[in-house]
Amino acid sequence: AQSVTQLDSQVPVFEEAPVELRCNYSSSVSVYLFWYVQYPNQGLQLLLKYLSGSTLVKGINGFEAEFNKSQTSFHLRKPSVHISDTAEYFCAVRFSGGYNKLIFGAGTRLAVHP
Amino acid sequence: EPEVTQTPSHQVTQMGQEVILRCVPISNHLYFYWYRQILGQKVEFLVSFYNNEISEKSEIFDDQFSVERPDGSNFTLKIRSTKLEDSAMYFCASEPRGQPQETQYFGPGTRLLVL
Numbered sequence: 609a610q611s612v613t614q615l616d617s618q619v620p621v622f623e624e625a626p627v628e629l630r631c632n633y634s635s636s637v638s639v640y641l642f643w644y645v646q647y648p649n650q651g652l653q654l655l656l657k658y659l660s661g662s663t664l665v666k667g668i669n670g671f672e673a674e675f676n677k678s679q680t681s682f683h684l685r686k687p688s689v690h691i692s693d694t695a696e697y698f699c700a701v702r703f704s705g706g707y708n709k710l711i712f713g714a715g716t717r718l719a720v721h722p
Numbered sequence: 723e724p725e726v727t728q729t730p731s732h733q734v735t736q737m738g739q740e741v742i743l744r745c746v747p748i749s750n751h752l753y754f755y756w757y758r759q760i761l762g763q764k765v766e767f768l769v770s771f772y773n774n775e776i777s778e779k780s781e782i783f784d785d786q787f788s789v790e791r792p793d794g795s796n797f798t799l800k801i802r803s804t805k806l807e808d809s810a811m812y813f814c815a816s817e818p819r820g821q822p823q824e825t826q827y828f829g830p831g832t833r834l835l836v837l
Contacts, residue, residue, distance in 0.1 A: 640822050651726075651813060652765070652828040659823045698765060702822040708753065709767040709778060710826060 610635045614699055614713035622721050623691055629684040629716045631699030638704040641682040643673055646696040646715075655697070658682060669693070694720045724748045726829035728814050734835045735804055743799045743832045745814030751827075753820035754797045756789065758782070758810040759831075765813065771797065772820060804836045 615630040633639060640659050644652040656667025663675040673684045682699060699713040727746045735741050747754050756768040769779040771789050788800045797816075801808055811833050815826040 642825075644828075649830075651830040652815075654825050654827075657825065700765075704822055708770050708820050708822065709755070709780075710757075710765075711767070712757075712765040714764040 610637075610701070610703060610711060612699055612701055612711055612713040614716050616716050617714065618717045618719065620719045620721060621689055624688045626687050627685065627689050627693075627718065629697050629699075629718065631682045631684065631713055633680050633682065633699075633701050635680070635701065635703060640702045640704070641673075641675060642700040642702070642710065643667065643671070643682075643684050644698045644700060644712075645669075646698065648695070652698065655684070689718070689720045691720050691722060693718060726814055726816055726827050728812075728829035728832050730832060731830065732833045732835075734837065737806055737836055738803050741801050741804055741834065743801075743812050743814075743834070745797045745799075745816075745829055746795050747797055747814065747816030748827055749795070751816035751818050753777075753817045754789075754791070755815040755817075755826060756799045757813045757815065757828075759813065760807075760810045768799075768812075770820075777820075804834075806836050809834055809836045 611634045613632045621627045642657045643655040656665050658665045658675045666672045671686050696715045698715045700710040729744045754771045757765050759765045769783045770777045786802050790798050811831045813831045814829040817824045817826045
């Protein structure tokens with residue numbers, strides 16, 4: 609069965625510190641990988657996505673993620689976080705072969721403290 | 723920049739009542755989706771819709787749920803007889819052609835509370 613696991617439900621971090629939010633997936637077919645962010649009382653906004661090619665993907669707001677096929681991971685990173693990065697972050701996958709739906713992880717709440 | 727809109731932003735209803743959640747997808751998009759997020763849980767796929775037909779639905783999407791595109795702009799989710807466990811945030815999403823490489827654009831959500 610295909611699934612997405614976000615290993616940390618909450619990640620507290622101080623402003624200007626680096627952060628990594630972890631995501632692992634399970635699939636027997638090729639996948640496309642996405643990170644979405646949800647700010648309080650708002651919808652889901654795409655941060656970045658991996659489709660093919662270079663395994664390091666850069667997104668908006670200084671975030672990047674690295675696809676690791678052997679470890680079936682797609683971890684999100686930012687070298688220096690801001691207070692405004694406080695939000696819920698969701699990893700999601702879509703599977704090749706005609707499946708359109710996104711399958712989401714449980715989310716990681718990033719709390720940036722001054 | 724075009725965006726997906728949803729109305730209402732909040733809805734409170736009594737158990738057993740019918741509710742209709744409305745969405746206006748981005749105008750040139752062809753694929754539409756509904757997802758829901760129960761408080762504290764992950765975002766779950768409900769249904770996808772293309773060419774006036776359901777293309778895929780989850781186990782959650784039982785006979786109490788229906789979707790419709792009544793005109794050229796709106797996309798609705800109807801729950802016929804709401805249950806307490808239907809309380810959740812409901813998100814609408816759309817994308818241009820339904821290709822897996824594409825981005826799904828999400829609306830701000832409707833928070834449904836069933837009492």
